[in-house]
Every structure is written in C-alpha cells, then in structure tokens.
Amino acid sequence: MLRKLIVTLFVIFSFILQCSVFSHIAFAGIIPNMMIILTASFGFMRGEKEGLVIGFFCGLLNDIFFGSFLGFYALVLMYIGYLNGKFSRIFYPEDIKLPMALIVTSDLSYGTLCYILLFMLRGKFQFAYYFSHVILPEVLYTVVVTLFLYPLVLKLNEKLEAREKRRAQKYV
C-alpha cells in the first residue's frame, strides 16, 4: 500500500517536473525524458509487472495532457517497462552499466518508435535529421539526468524493500 502511494507520488512529481521546470532549462529546445528513466528503472529493479504498470500510468498521464488521442504513449511505455522487466533477473544494484545501457536503449527505441508512428506515417522521411536533432540529443540529455535521478530511485526502492522485508518477518 505504502509502495503504491509513494511510487504514484513519485511519478506525478516527475511528470510535473518534466513539463514545468525542465522546459525552462532545456538545451537547444530538447527536454530529457524522465518518464523513460522511471519506467525502465522500475522495470529492471522490480520485474515485468511493476514495469508495465508504471509505464502504463506514465504514458497515460502524458496522453491526457499532450497526446492527440488516449492510449498511444501508454502503450509504448508499457511495452518498454515490460521488456525492461525481463532483465530484472540479471540486475544487481551495485552495477551501473546494465541500468545505463537499458535506459539508453529504451530511450533510443522510444524515440525511433515515436518517429515512425508520428512522423514517418505522415510522409516525413528525413530520419537522419530527426535522429541527430531530436532522438540523439534527448538520449544524451536523459543519460545526464539518469546520473542524478537513478541513485534516487534506487535508494527509494531499497528503503521500500527493506521495510517490506521487516513487515513480512513480523507476520511470520
């Protein structure tokens, strides 16, 4: 219960931060993608189920405010969360390489998917331009934000897991 509440607050807080503060400190008009960081990291930290649920809600929030119709971002982020969950078996909190690689891959595929579904289908075929001016800068910026945000998410998750373990022992 506490986990649900805290994670919900965390997601809403990140979303608000992304659409208000980050747009003021955007480099060259590019905003980092906090939703990807949250979805991917809860995916590989906690498994498929939590990854896909958090991805779904992050996406839905985005859909309501900025999507042209509901469900698009929710679907994309849900699958990203689910696929990241597949890596939870080889995830160790001490290792930063796997999370970084996963977040970069997630953001790259998110950007490419958005390009294909939102732009290529409308006849805009200059992939090289969009890749170098939107997708790649977003990935780089996201990596920088990950360096600060990921330890925070990790710590939050560790605190929650330790608390859940204590409670479970009490009832046994």
Add this chain to the structure above:
Amino acid sequence: MPSKYLLLILTILCTLLMLITFGTDVFNRPLNTVVGYVVVPFQQGIGKLGGWISKRSEELVQIRSLLEENARLKAEVAALTEENIQLQQDKYELNSLRELIDLDEQYGHYNKVGARIIGRDTGNWYSSFVIDKGGDDGLAVDMNVIAEGGLVGRITSVGPNWARVTSIISDNSYVSGMTLSTEDNMMVSGDLQLMADNCISFSQLVDSKNLVVEGDKVVTSNISDKFLPNILIGYISSIEKDANNLTKSGLITPAVDFEHLGEVLVITDLKQSSAG
C-alpha cells in the same frame, strides 16, 4: 495475475482507447477533470519556481548584451519617434476610412481572457503547452490563442482548470492563411525541422501575378473554419515557385516569440458561432 496476461489486457485496453478517442472525446471530460485537480495545482507552483530560476540565469547572461542593446535602442527611439508621428497621421486617416466602410472585424472587438502558461509538452516532437484557465473560465476547444498581437495557436483540449494549446509551430498544426496585401490564400504548417530556426512554412500559394514579396504580412484567412479571420500570423521571409509552376511555397517568420512565451490571450469568440 501473471504479467503476461496483464500486458495483454492493457494492450487491448490501450488499443480500444486509441480507437475510441481517435474519433470522439468521451473519456476526455472525466479524465481531464481528475488530472486537473491532482496535477495542475502542483504545476502552477513549480512552474513559478522554474520561471524564477530561468529568469535569474537569463538575467546574468543578458546584462552584457543589454548594455549594447541600450545604446542601439536609444538611436532607434529617435527614429521611431519620427515614424510614430507619421503613423499617427496615418491612423487618423485609417480611422476615418474604417468608419467609412464599416470595417468591424479587428481583434479589438473580440472578447479575450488572459492566461498564464504553466506547463510545456514533455516530449520533443510536437509543441503544445498547458495554460491555467479552463472550462470553468469559459474556455472551449478550438478557441484561438494570441500573444504579442500574433497568433499562437488554438485550444485542443480542455479540463476544468486547465487547457492545452497546440501552437502553430507544432509539426501537426495547419492553418489556412492569406497575405494581407493581395488576399491570396495559402496553407501555413508547422515543421519540426524549422522549429529550431523559429520559422514555419507555407505552401499552395497561388500568386500568378507575382505580387507577393518577402516581408508581406500573413494573416488567418476568411475561409478557415477554426481560426478567426485577420489575426496576424507572421511575415514572409522567403518565397519560391513550386515544381508545378502554379503555386508557391516558402517560409514565414511568426509574429510571436514562441520560446519566451509567458502569458497568452484566449479569444473566447468561436469562429463557428460568431459566423452564425
């Protein structure tokens, strides 16, 4: 429940949602209401903080350029004062002419509501933002939004205390425009590739007499069904003939500085209702 089934169920749910909301907006009202009360109050607070931080950092950067600008502006003031006198004379003439032909269609006659921008698009693909007024303040979808005397965009989604504005520089935005001087119609569309240069593109301009030149004013046209007529969009910055030799296309510099937008005005008159 195993995650595989959950994934399947949510996938179907998303697909259904997309299909349903693509044509209608059944879910928009309840969802917009809930989200409006949970998220928007925070956005308003944090938006102010972010604005404060960016203003401070901008101030530091700008001091030097401001000194230079000050000198230049002083020279400009002298020139403008002279021009102003000229313009005032023109204005008297214009006023009398306007009374003469009963031209009643300036934006001064529209009802306007001021609103503050509290959030910007979280993605990097389209350009839209959230303002702090919504259905409770009388706003509705398709209302036009202006700032600094130029067209910003139109409202595409409304909650009780917030509304989303899709700007005309967004890649999915199309506005029917016309040149003020010759009243030739054209299609003005936003483009992500041009967004970095603060430009928008226009196409399908029929100008057989070659009267349209760079620097011409472009306003919203009479035939648009979403935009009120004669709102300034921008100035033509380049123009060239299309391969078909019939139409022309090119670039427009918008009248509004989209990067430094803080407050906007929403025109609460709708094109559809004001026409009827």
